[in-house]
Amino acid sequence: MEKKELEITVKGMDCAGCVRSVKSALEDMEGVDSAEVLLSSEKAYLKSNSSLPDLQSLKKRVEDIGYRVVDIQHDKSGDTQQAEDLAKKSFRLFGLVFGAILTVIVAGEWLGLFQTVTDYIPFWAGTLFVVAMGYPVFIQVIKAAINKRVTPHALMALGALAALAAGEWVTAAIVVFFMRTGDFIEGYTTEKARDSIRSLTNLAPKQATVIRDGKEQEVAVDDVQVGDTILVRPGGSIPVDGTVIEGTATIDQSPITGESMPVEVSDGSQVYASTIAQGGRILVKAEAIGRDSTFGKIIQMVEEAESKKGRVQRIADRFSAYYLPVVAGIALLTYLFSGDVMATVAVMVVACSCAFALATPVALLASIGSNAKRGLLIKGGKYIESLAKADVLLLDKTGTLTFGEPSIGEVIPLNGCSREELLKLAASAEFYSEHPLGKAIVTAARNEHLSLEKPQDFESLTGNGVRAKVQQGIITVGNERMVESTEDYENRIQQLKNRGDTIITVQKDNELIGLLTARDTERKSAGEAIDHIKKFGFSHIELLTGDNTETARDLAGRLGINYRAELLPEDKIGIVREFQSQGKVVVMVGDGVNDAPALAQADVGIAMGTTGTDVAIETADIILLRDDWSLIPKLFESVQKTMTVIRWNFGFTTAYNIAGLSLAAFGILPPILAAAAQSLPDIGIMANSSRLLKK
Ligand SMILES: Nc1ncnc2c1ncn2[C@@H]1O[C@H](COP(=O)(O)OP(=O)(O)OP(=O)(O)O)[C@@H](O)[C@H]1O
Numbered sequence: 105m106e107k108k109e110l111e112i113t114v115k116g117m118d119c120a121g122c123v124r125s126v127k128s129a130l131e132d133m134e135g136v137d138s139a140e141v142l143l144s145s146e147k148a149y150l151k152s153n154s155s156l157p158d159l160q161s162l163k164k165r166v167e168d169i170g171y172r173v174v175d176i177q178h179d180k181s182g183d184t185q186q187a188e189d190l191a192k193k194s195f196r197l198f199g200l201v202f203g204a205i206l207t208v209i210v211a212g213e214w215l216g217l218f219q220t221v222t223d224y225i226p227f228w229a230g231t232l233f234v235v236a237m238g239y240p241v242f243i244q245v246i247k248a249a250i251n252k253r254v255t256p257h258a259l260m261a262l263g264a265l266a267a268l269a270a271g272e273w274v275t276a277a278i279v280v281f282f283m284r285t286g287d288f289i290e291g292y293t294t295e296k297a298r299d300s301i302r303s304l305t306n307l308a309p310k311q312a313t314v315i316r317d318g319k320e321q322e323v324a325v326d327d328v329q330v331g332d333t334i335l336v337r338p339g340g341s342i343p344v345d346g347t348v349i350e351g352t353a354t355i356d357q358s359p360i361t362g363e364s365m366p367v368e369v370s371d372g373s374q375v376y377a378s379t380i381a382q383g384g385r386i387l388v389k390a391e392a393i394g395r396d397s398t399f400g401k402i403i404q405m406v407e408e409a410e411s412k413k414g415r416v417q418r419i420a421d422r423f424s425a426y427y428l429p430v431v432a433g434i435a436l437l438t439y440l441f442s443g444d445v446m447a448t449v450a451v452m453v454v455a456c457s458c459a460f461a462l463a464t465p466v467a468l469l470a471s472i473g474s475n476a477k478r479g480l481l482i483k484g485g486k487y488i489e490s491l492a493k494a495d496v497l498l499l500d501k502t503g504t505l506t507f508g509e510p511s512i513g514e515v516i517p518l519n520g521c522s523r524e525e526l527l528k529l530a531a532s533a534e535f536y537s538e539h540p541l542g543k544a545i546v547t548a549a550r551n552e553h554l555s556l557e558k559p560q561d562f563e564s565l566t567g568n569g570v571r572a573k574v575q576q577g578i579i580t581v582g583n584e585r586m587v588e589s590t591e592d593y594e595n596r597i598q599q600l601k602n603r604g605d606t607i608i609t610v611q612k613d614n615e616l617i618g619l620l621t622a623r624d625t626e627r628k629s630a631g632e633a634i635d636h637i638k639k640f641g642f643s644h645i646e647l648l649t650g651d652n653t654e655t656a657r658d659l660a661g662r663l664g665i666n667y668r669a670e671l672l673p674e675d676k677i678g679i680v681r682e683f684q685s686q687g688k689v690v691v692m693v694g695d696g697v698n699d700a701p702a703l704a705q706a707d708v709g710i711a712m713g714t715t716g717t718d719v720a721i722e723t724a725d726i727i728l729l730r731d732d733w734s735l736i737p738k739l740f741e742s743v744q745k746t747m748t749v750i751r752w753n754f755g756f757t758t759a760y761n762i763a764g765l766s767l768a769a770f771g772i773l774p775p776i777l778a779a780a781a782q783s784l785p786d787i788g789i790m791a792n793s794s795r796l797l798k799k
Pocket residue numbers: 500501502503534537539541542566567568569570581582583584606607608648649650651652671672673698699
């Protein structure tokens with residue numbers, strides 16, 4: 105059946121969350137089969153096999169959730185958009201080729217290689233050529249001027265017009281040609297940096313082999329449903345996130361995690377879209393598809409990172425607003441002193457501020473790209489800039505400095521309770537718990553083959569423990585704060601704590617019936633990484649934990665850092681805010697489990713994202729795609745390198761512009777050469793920034 109398609113331009117989306125809500129709102133509408141929403145282009149593409157909903161209700165649906173629809177076009181899909189882009193590109197290329205030919209001719213004339221050719225072209229034809237080639241820039245400049253903004257090319261455009269006014273159409277044409285070349289280089293440079301990020305996304309397979317009614321069937325990935333059984337052949341790329349239900353294979357996860365060591369999977373293992381199954385045939389039950397898969401989220405994040413580039417661009421525009429008047433002043437002075445129109449034009453032309461505009465974003469994009477390749481996802485260039493200024497580093501304990509998979513050590517029954525009864529009651533209360541300690545207790549009880557009871561009223565007391573009703577009474581499991589008085593057992597508890605154990609109290613109907621101890625395994629690479637991080641100039645490094653003081657002191661002591669313990673999740677945000685109110689730039693490393701709010705509050709939140717933790721991917725600004733502490737010092741190293749590249753970009757451009765301006769003002773540099781010269785810093789910036797892309 106024929107597919108109907110619609111392109112909607114939606115304004116007001118500024119993050120991946122917005123994209124998701126627009127997408128789901130659109131997909132909920134009758135008639136819409138699928139919706140693809142792109143943050144970077146502010147477009148939504150709808151597909152339908154029957155009839156699409158009417159435009160008014162579509163508009164209303166989007167506006168109801170707080171966004172604006174500014175344009176709707178029929179029969180447009182991502183593909184036609186691409187075709188249009190291509191048409192625009194070829195048009196641009198056409199103008200550039202003509203400009204290049206003209207440049208060669210002028211250069212030839214100058215060098216006396218042949219007679220003047222350009223003299224035979226009438227002025228009106230030349231003017232027409234200038235306008236045709238330069239109109240996109242002229243329109244941009246005029247539009248910006250109407251909005252009281254100055255674009256980097258404003259002065260150059262003015263210079264071209266001044267040259268035309270002076271009857272020098274050849275000069276004007278060459279200025280316009282280099283202006284367009286500059287744009288082209290700029291586009292190419294940013295595109296190239298983005299490509300290295302996008303090369304990731306091209307790995308996503310487009311087809312999947314689904315087993316339906318016992319038959320193998322090739323379908324487009326878009327048509328796979330959650331719950332489908334998918335066959336992955338040896339060497340095949342896995343199309344969805346899901347669980348292995350049959351077979352074994354070795355999975356190369358490097359496309360997502362950057363980790364080159366393959367992992368073994370078998371029944372029950374989790375696998376991720378875009379990873380590659382080597383040596384083995386497996387059946388996978390689909391759980392998350394397309395944009396919902398971990399890989400899809402990464403793509404959304406990359407789009408988000410790109411759209412944040414917009415903010416940097418605006419800063420560059422603001423820079424132009426200061427820089428260009430200065431240049432205009434110099435141009436005016438040149439004219440007043442020398443009366444030389446061409447020298448004045450040369451001044452306006454040589455001092456293109458677009459190199460300044462490029463200096464930062466190109467380097468940031470290159471840095472995001474190279475970091476993505478080694479498993480470090482950075483959600484936007486501004487986080488690199490914040491990291492470079494960071495003073496305070498806060499670290500979460502459970503799941504970050506430790507693996508977050510504690511195991512139960514001692515089981516100490518009190519007040520006449522038996523050991524088995526204690527473990528059984530505690531585990532029953534924790535039956536539904538998502539907390540690592542809760543899971544540890546349940547595991548310990550299962551290991552002893554105790555039969556557990558599903559609790560009735562389960563209540564999770566964040567940062568403290570759980571309370572639940574079982575047949576025998578109300579069971580409370582948690583830290584010491586949960587017990588009114590531990591006086592009778594003070595010595596015993598202190599003894600256990602001094603060993604660095606976490607203490608869990610268990611009460612039945614407000615009477616203490618026992619204690620459990622738990623211990624988590626430290627991530628060995630953390631210590632070395634923190635030693636390395638200390639060299640990056642943090643004024644303060646502190647461990648923040650909900651666990652008891654003794655455990656925290658023990659760990660912090662070994663790492664040589666400060667600590668604060670027995671904190672509730674809201675205390676952690678409070679601490680972040682406290683540092684921020686002192687003007688400090690705060691970096692927080694967490695796992696996104698009980699520290700998500702603090703991660704979000706920090707200037708830069710870094711999450712130890714074991715592949716697939718949704719919370720971490722959403723709240724953190726930087727995500728480690730594999731649990732490897734050594735990535736963090738590498739991140740800081742790359743931040744320093746990026747800032748060095750940016751400083752060079754600026755230094756080089758500034759020196760170049762000062763030299764160019766002086767030569768132009770004294771009439772030494774003719775406008776044509778000035779136009780050619782202004783695009784050189786762009787190339788320099790591209791070359792310098794591409795250093796970041798190398799290993
Ligand atoms: N489900 C639970 N079962 C038992 N004790 C719990 C539970 N939830 C919390 N607690 C107690 O409350 C304390 C604080 O919990 P919280 O989840 O805030 O931090 P944490 O697990 O120690 O990790 P972090 O180092 O990330 O802060 C725990 O150390 C534990 O003593």
